[in-house]
Amino acid sequence: MNRENKKRKYDKKYFRRHPCTDAFTCKECGWLVVTGGAGSRHRNHCPNCLYSVHLDNKPGDRSSECHGRMEPIGVGVRKNGEWAIIxxxxxxxxxxxxxxAADDNPMKLMALALRPFGSQTISHNDIKNMTITMEG
Ligand SMILES: [Zn+2]
Ligand SMILES: [Zn+2]
Structure with missing residues (x-):
C-alpha cells in the first residue's frame, strides 16, 4: 500500500515538472510538434511539413483569433544571414x-528554396510530389 502511494505521488510530480503546454499537433500532417530540439524557444511551425498556425498578430503575442493554417510559400535570407520561412x-x-529551426526537414526547405517565389508555373501538387520523391 505504501508503495502504491509513492508511485502515485511520483507520477503527479513528474507531470507537474514536465508540462507539455508547448507541444501541439500539426494541423496539416498530424506531426506532434515539441519545442525541444528546435534550438529556439519559439517553435511556431511544424518541422515535418513546415506549416505554421496563425496565432500571432505581432510575433509571439498569441493574440490572433484567426487560427488558420499558414502555408510555407518560400524561403528567404534575412539581413543577418539567418534563414527564414515565409x-x-x-x-x-x-x-x-x-x-x-535546427530540426526543420531539410528536404522540404530545399524544395521551398527552389520553388520560384509567387510563380504559378509549378503547382502546389507538383511541389508536394517533388518533396515526396526527394524523401523517398
Ligand atoms: Zn506538419
Ligand atoms: Zn490568418
Missing amino acids: HRCKICGKISSNRV
Whole structure:
C-alpha cells in the first residue's frame, strides 16, 4: 500500500515538472510538434511539413483569433544571414516570416528554396510530389 502511494505521488510530480503546454499537433500532417530540439524557444511551425498556425498578430503575442493554417510559400535570407520561412495564412492571407529551426526537414526547405517565389508555373501538387520523391 505504501508503495502504491509513492508511485502515485511520483507520477503527479513528474507531470507537474514536465508540462507539455508547448507541444501541439500539426494541423496539416498530424506531426506532434515539441519545442525541444528546435534550438529556439519559439517553435511556431511544424518541422515535418513546415506549416505554421496563425496565432500571432505581432510575433509571439498569441493574440490572433484567426487560427488558420499558414502555408510555407518560400524561403528567404534575412539581413543577418539567418534563414527564414515565409508563411501565408490560408484564411486571411497574412504573410509572416519565421526563423528556420535546427530540426526543420531539410528536404522540404530545399524544395521551398527552389520553388520560384509567387510563380504559378509549378503547382502546389507538383511541389508536394517533388518533396515526396526527394524523401523517398
Ligand atoms: Zn506538419
Ligand atoms: Zn490568418
